[in-house]
Amino acid sequence: MTEVERYSYDVVVVGAGGAGLRAAIEAREQGLRVAVICKSLFGKAHTVMAEGGIAAAMANANSNDNWQVHFRDTMRGGKFLNNWRMAELHAKEAPDRVWELETWGALFDRTKDGRIAQRNFGGHEYPRLAHVGDRTGLELIRTLQQKVVSLQQQDFAESGRQDQARYEARLRVFQECTVTRILKTRTSGGSTTGGRVAGVFGYARESGRFFTVQAPAVVLATGGIGKSFKVTSNSWEYTGDGHALALLAGASLLHMEFVQFHPTGMVWPPSVKGILVTESVRGDGGVLRNSDGRRFMFDYVPEVFKGQYAETEEEADRWYADQEHNRRPPDLLPRDEVARAINSEVKAGRGTPHGGVYLDVSSRLPAEEIIRRLPSMHHQFKELADVDITREPMEVGPTCHYVMGGVEVDPDSAATPGVPGLFAAGEVAGGMHGSNRLGGNSLSDLLVFGRRAGLHAARYAAELTDRPVIDEAQVAAAAREAVDPFDETRIGDGPAENPYGLHQELQQTMNDLVGIIRRAGEMEQALDRLAVFRARAARAVVEGHRQFNPGWHLALDLRNMLLVSECVARAALLRRESRGGHTREDCPGMDRNWRRADLVCTYTGDGIDVTRKENGRIRADLLALFGREELARYLTPEELPLATPGPPQQTDDASDSQSGAGQ
Amino acid sequence: MTYQAEFRVWRGDSTGGSFESYRVEVHEGEVVLDLVHRLQATQAPDLAVRWNCKAGKCGSCSAEINGRPRLLCMTRMSTLSPDEPVVITPLRAFPVLRDLVTDVSFNYAKAREIPGFIPPAGLGPGEYRMQQEDVERSQEFRKCIECFLCQDTCHVVRDHEENKSVFAGPRFLMRVAELDMHPLDAAAEAGLDRRATAQDVHGLGYCNITKCCTEVCPEQIRITDNALIPLKERVADLKYHPLVWLGSRIGLRRKD
Ligand code: SF4
Ligand code: SF4
Ligand code: FES
8 A cells, every 4th residue: 555654643623724723722722732734834824815804892993892793793694594502602702712812912903092993894783893904814824823833832942942843742733735534433334424533634735645643533624615616716725625524524514505705806807806805995985886886785785684774875974984873885785785786787787897896995085094904905906907996996796705604513612413523613614604604704703613623622532531543444545546646547448637627617617507696407507517527527637746746636626626516506406595695596585484494415425415404493582682573584473582581691601611701 | 918928937856857948828917827827727737836815915826937036926927028938936045845836944943933922911811902003013024924035035045055044034033023013022021032032043143134035025014124124223222222222223214
């Protein structure tokens, strides 16, 4: 058999973005030995691209803010499909997670009285996003990265500062490595069902060498799936690895039909199409206009949000200065609404020359102010599009940005119900955001549930009395699967497939047939094509050798992209309604009966199976945070509370939550 | 508006290599990384290159274009002459792994040598108070995307392997400056003198303020003027006289 390097740790974290690093820090601080495995260099994760901020009800900018308001906004944004317990934990714990970053060296923008400044964002009732200009994700990653390094420095110092290897004694980052399989303990018959986590199998991208890490607990923190779509704001890493690893290990995914198209991506030039234009542009005063110059968002306030948004331009403009007495501009509706509105305007022939709409901040703020508040946007447009956003409007259009769907987890512990030892946090986990995520809720999600996943993975590993043993048959199978693309003889007489070409066809298919607006016929067509792609991917052949070979890497990533694409298409075909990041032209309305259903995907051995599962009832004290009239828009009559319940109770597991300063 | 460009790309590994020439079609609005991707998809599927965001935010795609350290994703083709070949080579200061990918572990090792932020005793989470103007200097340095172009270009190590063990490089000297200027860093209370270590441990003395690092920084951080020179002045203050230092600092400070 091919040579395989062997390592052993207590907890393996797959992914080094916000969730992965936060999980690793937590597990290490619980006293365990932790390995972080990431596809890029340490500190390059997709989290760096997050611009707007971290949503947390610290109430620095508006003292009326609190976790209940944040919870309410999150549920509204997700159209009540959210796992309410996750939304509750998230809203309660986000402030602590932000403050903790300051003690690790983060430098957020400040209020006049020296506290962390908070900015407005779509769907948030109060200014709530802690930020650093428009590079908040970079600050978050750098802070966590530097915290990891300082923990390593501690280990080095404790060991007497002699041996460089001691830096990595208890917390090691395996950078530029890809995990291709979760390994499980052997069950009778050797099937993938049953068994618990025993470690991971992967390869080093640089050398192509295989390795295993034996570990009782694995935290998936791999991010999203955007690279299955043609127009996306996501980096190459977003090939749905964690989603696919979980499926293959026997875990289930939910809400996969919900894919967020961010309303404002760049549309020109073609080579940058899809790159994100932060929502802060609108939060700070930028407005959307069509080619007639009309602020069209006033025409698109949906029924469920009637009365919550400004109805005239004058009121909308007043809101920036006086939020107490005015309603917010409809440009700040949740992302799904804005993306659909832009799509409609372009379709109706009121788009810009390059097929977007205008996003104008130049006529709204002085140039210096724009450069101060939106430095990366100014830089990005100048460098990539030759557009000076202080002088002319930007052209923007929807871009695939985020997947709400993901691994089904226990809300408190981030553990997958079916696979002991497997945890998931961040974008790869599902449920928290329901059918649509609010801007700013991603970074806070990473921190809140990254910490929880690390904590519970550590506890799980510490409580085990025996270390699970890796099944060598699974290692051999994983190694064979990984070298297959080099083996031209395996495909017999059929034509060899180029992984780059296949990837492009897949992206085009998902974009055109399972994109922002969906129809049953097109999704059926997509599923037919996906079946063909799957057969063709089995014949992918790559040149060269295993040392840093991008063609080979892509050939292996295709498996994951095809699996998650099938989940998205199948679940989207089944859900016969429109909600959040799932818009059906043939089923345009939101259906209260569908709100009670989660669609759950599992892997059958050669394809994806989707089943409908009732989701639990929202706790009464949380429902009491909403008016009855509003609830009636989302809930069926039998779900509505009978009487008004008492005030919210504290239901936290005290051992999980720290201080509670934000509660 | 398309045209055929000639690309000369260094291919090889740690044992050696050579240039290979490709002809490739260029479309309007493209950046060099688009062309590298087109080469991978059509002519050189195993061409090794690092990249992530393709938006100038992650600092992965560093290489040298016509001898200049640059980000491949932020170099528009329209800024290069269509009649001359585009020559792409890996970062020169670091060992080649394969093609355009270099071993940048030097930088990670240097990062580890700098003690991190030391939180002030007696201030809990949520109790930090800092003024915007006091955090702005360090914030400028925290814009760094760790592309290591400055590390690559600095002459102290670019052709002087022997200096690598004693010189942290502009990016990490800037990190020392960042922490030194952090309004709440409690290094002094913990018995750590960041200025002294800048000089004695991290090799600040090797820098002779040529500003080459500032010139290549894609984030336009004024590394030399805002981080290295003030740090040198603070070190001087340590060695000579506080009042002299203060005077010279005010006099020297540039107004951008
Ligand atoms: S200014 Fe100093 S650090 Fe920067 S390139 Fe010159 S010598 Fe190197
Ligand atoms: S300081 Fe500038 S050039 Fe140096 S690593 Fe950071 S971003 Fe790159
Ligand atoms: S790919 Fe991220 S900076 Fe170029």
